[in-house]
Amino acid sequence: MFDFAWSELALxxxxxxxxxxxxxxxVAIKAVTDMVxxxxxxxxxxxxxxxEMVKEANLDxxxxxxxxxxxxxxxxxxxxxVDPDGTLRNAFSSDSGSSTSSETVVEAPAVPAVPxxxxxxxxxxxxxxxxxxxxxxxxxxxxAFMPPGAVAPPPRA
Numbered sequence: 001m002f003d004f005a006w007s008e009l010a011l012x013x014x015x016x017x018x019x020x021x022x023x024x025x026x027v028a029i030k031a032v033t034d035m036v037x038x039x040x041x042x043x044x045x046x047x048x049x050x051x052e053m054v055k056e057a058n059l060d061x062x063x064x065x066x067x068x069x070x071x072x073x074x075x076x077x078x079x080x081x082v083d084p085d086g087t088l089r090n091a092f093s094s095d096s097g098s099s100t101s102s103e104t105v106v107e108a109p110a111v112p113a114v115p116x117x118x119x120x121x122x123x124x125x126x127x128x129x130x131x132x133x134x135x136x137x138x139x140x141x142x143x144a145f146m147p148p149g150a151v152a153p154p155p156r157a
Contacts, residue, residue, distance in 0.1 A: 004012075020028050083089055146152060 016028065017025055079089075
């Protein structure tokens with residue numbers, strides 16, 4: 001704390017010995033050491049209380065952060081940003097009629113399966129389109145797995 005050299009401490013001791021006297025010097029030194037001990041104890045107690053206040057403040061901030069995370073509602077935030085006045089929600093809920101749910105399920109129309117004219121095992125007049133490699137159009141040989149009782153297709157030439 002204070003930067004005293006030994007020579008400075010010796011000078012302070014000689015001045016104290018002259019001013020206080022040799023008879024009362026041990027009592028004065030004891031009083032000074034007691035005051036220094038009390039000052040250190042008070043500083044340590046103050047430091048402890050400050051550290052506790054800092055920890056409590058950090059814990060309060062942490063508690064607030066955790067409660068904010070717990071109360072975080074992404075659906076509400078998205079809804080507030082996308083549809084702040086509720087017009088989209090009202091438009092979709094009025095179209096559904098008897099549906100009480102806010103979610104509307106839209107089904108895709110059924111598309112009939114159309115076989116491709118250039119698929120494996122199907123002969124076409126023009127052949128497959130030029131952008132499809134031939135190894136993907138015509139199988140190289142019989143399939144790797146044949147169910148029991150199935151007849152293998154004839155090999156292609």
